[in-house]
Amino acid sequence: MDPTTDNAAPTGDPAAARAALEALRAEIAKAVVGQDPAVTGLVVALLCRGHVLLEGVPGVAKTLLIRSLAAALELDTKRVQFTPDLMPSDVTGSLVYDARTAEFSFQPGPVFTNLLLADEINRTPPKTQSSLLEAMEERQVTVDGTPRLLPDPFLVAATQNPVEYEGTYPLPEAQLDRFLLKLTIPLPSRQDEIDVLTRHAQGFDPRDLRAAGVRPVATAADLEAARRAVAAITVSPEITAYVVDICRATRESPSLTLGVSPRGATALLATARAWAWLTGRDYVIPDDVKALALPTLRHRIQLRPEAEMEGVTADSVINAILSHVPVPR
Numbered sequence: 001m002d003p004t005t006d007n008a009a010p011t012g013d014p015a016a017a018r019a020a021l022e023a024l025r026a027e028i029a030k031a032v033v034g035q036d037p038a039v040t041g042l043v044v045a046l047l048c049r050g051h052v053l054l055e056g057v058p059g060v061a062k063t064l065l066i067r068s069l070a071a072a073l074e075l076d077t078k079r080v081q082f083t084p085d086l087m088p089s090d091v092t093g094s095l096v097y098d099a100r101t102a103e104f105s106f107q108p109g110p111v112f113t114n115l116l117l118a119d120e121i122n123r124t125p126p127k128t129q130s131s132l133l134e135a136m137e138e139r140q141v142t143v144d145g146t147p148r149l150l151p152d153p154f155l156v157a158a159t160q161n162p163v164e165y166e167g168t169y170p171l172p173e174a175q176l177d178r179f180l181l182k183l184t185i186p187l188p189s190r191q192d193e194i195d196v197l198t199r200h201a202q203g204f205d206p207r208d209l210r211a212a213g214v215r216p217v218a219t220a221a222d223l224e225a226a227r228r229a230v231a232a233i234t235v236s237p238e239i240t241a242y243v244v245d246i247c248r249a250t251r252e253s254p255s256l257t258l259g260v261s262p263r264g265a266t267a268l269l270a271t272a273r274a275w276a277w278l279t280g281r282d283y284v285i286p287d288d289v290k291a292l293a294l295p296t297l298r299h300r301i302q303l304r305p306e307a308e309m310e311g312v313t314a315d316s317v318i319n320a321i322l323s324h325v326p327v328p329r
Contacts, residue, residue: 014229016222017222017226018226018229020217020218020219020222021043022278023072023217023218024217024218027068027214028065030212031067031068031209031214032061032064033061033192033196034188034195035061035065037183038054038065038185039069042069042155042157042183043278044271044274044278045181046073046153047227047277048230048270048274049153050155050181050270050271051136051155051158051178052155052156052158052180052183053158053159053160053176053179053183053299054158054159054183055159055161055162055182055185056159056161056162056186057161057162058161060185060186060188062157063117063119064206068209068214071210071216072214072215072218073216073218074216074219074220076113076114076151078110078111078113080116081119082118082119082120082124084124086128088128088131091109091110091131091132091135092109092143093108093111093143093148094106094107094109095107095144106146106148111135112141112148112150114154115155117157118132118158120160120161120168121159122168122170123169125169126169129169129171130175132158133178135150153220158179176300177299180271181271181295182295182299226277230273230277233282235269235273236283236284239269239272239286239289242328243265245326246297246321246325247259247261247264247265247268249325250297250301250317253321255303255312256301256302256317257304258301260297260300264296268297269289271296272284272289272292275288275291276288293318293322294315294319297314298315301318
């Protein structure tokens with residue numbers, strides 16, 4: 001037996017993969033203060049091969065969060081600022097004529113990466129939005145009739161500004177439904193904001209993550225092992241029925257004009273399985289479903305105008321449903 005490999009962790013070990021993904025929080029915290037729920041949501045999305053909609057005002061470290069996650073996972077990342085004049089080819093890539101060879105060659109766009117930050121996706125026209133959403137759904141780009149596969153893992157984190165809608169093209173519900181999670185990035189607490197300013201006063205440079213000490217603690221192989229483990233998580237018939245009952249209750253809510261579709265129910269089951277695995281269990285319990293219900297469902301429902309005027313929110317409707325739907329025992 002080779003003594004150099006005797007104590008090595010086995011490749012694809014689920015326990016080692018879980019430990020590596022759990023280490024992400026501490027590693028990202030070296031650069032980003034107080035965003036643990038968003039980090040967890042991004043990890044859940046990676047485990048489920050889904051995409052994330054990030055909503056928060058400018059300046060709450062959305063870009064830094066994605067860059068830090070990519071650095072801690074040793075993945076490639078790119079950022080696209082979505083503007084009204086952005087063309088689909090600016091995202092997906094295009095054919096370029098080479099005068100030396102008298103042939104067209106494909107120049108990949110920024111979508112060919114592992115983690116793509118689509119900044120202010122609602123500022124670009126529907127044609128460009130749809131080109132990105134097609135890549136998200138099909139995980140490939142077709143140019144001149146030739147399909148080109150995107151890298152794996154591939155995650156789109158699209159941002160929206162919740163307070164500025166002038167000159168925007170809001171995503172319709174059918175497109176919002178393509179995002180696995182909608183994560184809200186809140187303003188930091190007073191102490192977190194003090195910590196942020198203290199770091200900057202001590203010389204922290206958000207453009208230099210290596211100097212901040214962020215290092216790779218997990219790899220794409222860890223992520224793939226984790227995905228296989230999540231796929232083996234047990235779901236009882238009672239839990240499946242619980243997920244269905246929650247989603248059906250949204251369709252009957254008097255505060256909503258649009259409830260959760262079967263795709264949304266499937267998404268909630270998938271995220272609950274990922275959360276169960278992250279917390280160290282090989283089966284799903286009702287608390288896993290509750291923990292992921294808000295980020296998985298809040299963007300899949302539509303409030304009635306009169307309910308909005310009364311101050312009702314998507315989160316309050318979902319919380320009310322969770323409190324009324326019978327929990328399996």
